[in-house]
Amino acid sequence: MGENLELLDAYWRAANYLSVGQIYLLDNPLLREPLRAEHVKPRLLGHWGTTPGLTLLYAHLNRAIRARDLNALFVTGPGHGGPGLVANAYLEGTYSEVYPSVTEDVDGMRALFRQFSFPGGIPSHVAPETPGSIHEGGELGYALLHAYGAVFDNPDLLAVCVVGDGEAETGPLAASWHSNKWLDPRRDGVVLPVLHLNGYKIANPTVLARIPTDELAALLRGYGYAPRFVTGDQPMAVHEELALTLDEVLDEIAAIKADPPTRRPTWPMIVLRTPKGWTGPKEVDGTRVEGTFRAHQVPLAGTRTDAGHRAQLEEWMRGYEPETLFDETGRLRPELRALAPEGTRRMSANPHTNGGLVLRDLAMPDFRRHAVTVDRPGVESSPATTVLGAFLRDVVARNADRFRLFGPDEVASNRLQAVFDVTDRAWNAAVEEGDDHLAPGGRVLEVLSEHLCQGWLEGYLLTGRHGLFTSYEAFIHIVDSMLNQHAKWLKTTRAIPWRAPIASLNYLLSSHVWRQDHNGFSHQDPGFLDHVINKKAEITRVYLPPDTNTLLSTMDHCLRSRHYVNVVVAGKQPQLSYLSMDEAVAHCTRGLGIWDWAGTTDGDPDVVLACCGDVPTLETLAAARLLREHCPDLKVRVVNVVDLMRLQPDREHPHGLSDDEFDALFTPDKPVVLAFHGYPWLIHRLTYSRRNHHNLHVRGYKEEGTTTTPFDMVMLNDLDRFHLVMDVIDRVPSLGARAAPLRQRMVDARLAARAYTREHGEDDPAIAQWTWQ
């Protein structure tokens, strides 16, 4: 193996050279003249510390890919080491293919260096712009999850996942080692974790590098892996040990895959312990740098102004012997280029890392087949998510290789259990009598961690598949920051021509704020909507279907869509149905509309009652009915909103209504009482520039609640039918003398409802069983 490893070492040096060049150089890329101040970037931005470990692994994996014709991708947990991955994509030619201006010659190398962390150039981390990446390396903790998501239903795929020892301290990463309990060796691919112990974060050592090796080994065995340790700081010795270890590990994986066991195997993994900032400056200004946290970012900070630092940089870069690595034209020498895999075997060009390329449409069943019959609006009840479950069952059945459901132990709790007619929960740990639908390869992934659900789904989507995440509404906030990163990925990739669109990230938020009868205040938070719409309008979509048929129509739309974040909020309790399937499709297509049957005028109204969300819709209709009864001459218009973003102006969101359209629904000058599922000020944030905004009065969740009845919950937040009537009374002066007694009646009705509830422990049946009839 000796000569090969010499070459491999040269390849590694080439990648390191290109990495350092990206961080430091504006010009003189091959150091063909002495390094001068003007060759150096004025602002030095990037992370050297983690880079040599990444490039080391990449070079060794290339060897293995060529030797074994592996279908492999590389997930860079320590994504701050962007230069290393960009360097490798460049060395194997992919970079120049997707960015033709960065050619494989001196000029191209100069462009490659200059663009890095430079205004108008590329980000410093492994980013959507980096060929071969499915993993934004900015926020830490999700590398293993993305890797597992990538290999689900990709039986031939090997995801090599570098886990940084800093990242390993995060919660999501610590939990995600257990992902192997959901992996099916028969239908899924393999994740090979490489825990890279370079020992340091920004200013601190890392925990896993500073516990005894036997504790670390126990921890990893406890996570279900067989760890192998590769340790060293002498390149050739490490090359040898790593090459041997990688071969053993890949042999082991091949053996498992050749005859997949029915029980979970103990998958191998590697612990690689090498110095942080390896091959960089050992000391700077008398302080040790290599092998310490001081190598984290830019080891030599003064290279533009300090001749000593500059000389040290030049010495460092020349130490890689660039003249032996690149030919006269600046191109990687052929004997080194021959070390890289070819075509789609290059990790930077693996089509799974550009998921839109391998994305196949879902085979969609007809959602109309699941329609509930609605002869008259608001009379019959149906359980929306239960019916949706039957539709999803058909989606699962037709797409067994490309669609999965993800949820924190709540797929049945959220009433989607029909899916278990055709599939199981994925599970590859022990099974006992009485277990309910557990089996390797199940299409439903349940784990009590929203982080794991989100991360797996992201990895699955980014590699060209489809999915749905169902969650308790309140706890989806657990993944706020993950959603940020995915939304940023979607936004950025829209502008990268070689990145093909992927399937949307679909959320079904059920067990929502208004129905936490069991769980109370801690389970009440509708604010994910506020969070999501802070992301780019071209990415985010929010739907609040009021009944079963509208939920079916909405979900069908979301599952067919591309490159969005779709958030659907729908309760799991039986509720009134309002729209036939044809009406529902029309209503969802418009996104909002007047419900003539619920109002008392088809002309100009005195007041608009608007609603968005299932519970608010019920209360609004009940309020409309009360007004019809008590003020029959009051001209009431009822507007229901399914697509929340319709409320925003068309200049702000692609779904937004024009101001004229908005006025046509909500009037330019009449009072509007809007009952909203979430925090009320979200509506104001969407509508503040509308002409009639000063007349808009919003009710919603104002952070009041406990373990109580459904009607008590809406009363606690003044969203109940009686209060909505009071809101109308307070805003319609034309009611005149009738106003005061009616208002008192509503006050009394609220008191009576509360008294009933507190006495009986349940809502007054006259309220709970109210229908439009």
Added chain:
Amino acid sequence: MGENLELLDAYWRAANYLSVGQIYLLDNPLLREPLRAEHVKPRLLGHWGTTPGLTLLYAHLNRAIRARDLNALFVTGPGHGGPGLVANAYLEGTYSEVYPSVTEDVDGMRALFRQFSFPGGIPSHVAPETPGSIHEGGELGYALLHAYGAVFDNPDLLAVCVVGDGEAETGPLAASWHSNKWLDPRRDGVVLPVLHLNGYKIANPTVLARIPTDELAALLRGYGYAPRFVTGDQPMAVHEELALTLDEVLDEIAAIKADPPTRRPTWPMIVLRTPKGWTGPKEVDGTRVEGTFRAHQVPLAGTRTDAGHRAQLEEWMRGYEPETLFDETGRLRPELRALAPEGTRRMSANPHTNGGLVLRDLAMPDFRRHAVTVDRPGVESSPATTVLGAFLRDVVARNADRFRLFGPDEVASNRLQAVFDVTDRAWNAAVEEGDDHLAPGGRVLEVLSEHLCQGWLEGYLLTGRHGLFTSYEAFIHIVDSMLNQHAKWLKTTRAIPWRAPIASLNYLLSSHVWRQDHNGFSHQDPGFLDHVINKKAEITRVYLPPDTNTLLSTMDHCLRSRHYVNVVVAGKQPQLSYLSMDEAVAHCTRGLGIWDWAGTTDGDPDVVLACCGDVPTLETLAAARLLREHCPDLKVRVVNVVDLMRLQPDREHPHGLSDDEFDALFTPDKPVVLAFHGYPWLIHRLTYSRRNHHNLHVRGYKEEGTTTTPFDMVMLNDLDRFHLVMDVIDRVPSLGARAAPLRQRMVDARLAARAYTREHGEDDPAIAQWTWQ
């Protein structure tokens, strides 16, 4: 031990009886008459499954507390088992002390049962209302963190922390086992984790219950614990084994505490494997329930209407032999009552669980001593967080027993390193040469996990101490959901008279959206502010000090405050100083104000330039200067906002301005151009009801950015000085013919700035070094 364990078993049965009673009964609490339908609650809400494990441990801990005079508290990870903890607080008398209407007799027991999960009653989970709890049991994952937070700087305290095997799947919990690396056996107390393997979540088995025992043991050893296993489903056998094990474990802990080692010891822990829903119905309607996921909530669902279910409930409850547990009056029999500890040794009455009781004020140094001299506004620069670091150093030095800093490896990165003059980073793993300020007992807790920082700090605050969490602004979203729960706790406890106020949860968000030169788009998100202000107004405070002296004044205020969530946003880069310390204190006291020196009128303005945040303030002042130069007769008023909530109406937030006050600053009718640190629509959400809102034009972060220069970042988001001038031009018609050429000049200035940056890789010094001079 035999007789004692018989009594202990009776105590356990009493707690179980009271737990079942809470879930099911409205009346007939001691079953002194046959159980009838009307005795049963109409809505059965609660979680039985986890409860018997909790009550078992509680009873055994009582024995140990009495035997050893332990100062112990109980952290209930599976907080859904609220009935069990309420039952125990009632059995030991605490409940009746804090809720006098729930007496220790039949009537009190009836009230205890009725109130549980009942309208107007108490929540179903372990909640702020539960005596002895510092841990809302609704959202899972934070139990160990709260336990560790509680014992920091409480050397005599033992926090027994039950970790549910469901909860153990979450990311934060998986990472938090490692908390022992930050524990100092000399100055801190002890956490005794009890991993309760009851095997199931809502519908699934749990991972840790379904991996081989040797894997589980390896995992826990890898986390640094010595696990002891107690397994069984026969009560007396389990009692015996648990009692012995607990004694051994407590002996071991006592031995460590008696002679604390300088190196991290291997702390003991317990793995308790007992059936879910133990002692409940074995089967219901022919399906196995005890020992399965079906015992999770309410095992018998039809007890109100189904006589068979009701008979089974009665049999179940009578099986605990209530007549042998409670006397004629309904009071716990004295021989059982004698098993509970007394006074503050009762875990339900431990003063550390009502942190406000043991809270001592911080000894505050004079922040004015750290003031930077400001002779003229906007001329000299100073690094705000560096100066703050010196103030915090003095806070640390004076409060070595009650103040800690928490951060994800960023205390130095955020320039607070002066604190290391007087303390270290807490660290009890291996130390190597070259490490920077690592030692057991350090006041700074750094770990690359925002979850751990937040959870530790919460536990520390809830037990009556003070702290500050510094974080990158973008990644504080990682703890959005944790913040929700803490804010809900604060809101709820304000209304609980026996809960004393605690110190505020203080955040310093630095490395903010506008200065991600190194890290780019993934590190840009100012939306935590949006998230925080969705919580109750009486709890949330948000400050954006524009310079060093205002930051000092703000932080002094926050550290002295009680029972708030204070969010302070401040950049770590050197920036212009505007206010002397006296001016800063006055400005911060008002929360916002006119900066006369920056405007061109002390009368009615033609336009208001408002700003909030350090970078927006700089750009606004530069814009004001441009206007002064180019339109000397334009009457400009400059308003700076420190306290964001001043913008909201006083009817919405206690800090809010009245409408008249608002108009006095922002005029009733003149254009206002407001440059904001965060997402612009947040300002609209706060001000939509203001008279002049239609004239308010807000610039802020609109999700555009990459790795680039500071000025390029503000340009990408149209927040730059030139664009602000354009915004003024577009809104002030009186500029007349001057408008068009000035606008063109600004467009050209933007183009020139961009061209300079792209050519040189840094901002034009004329822009980067701009001062007010």
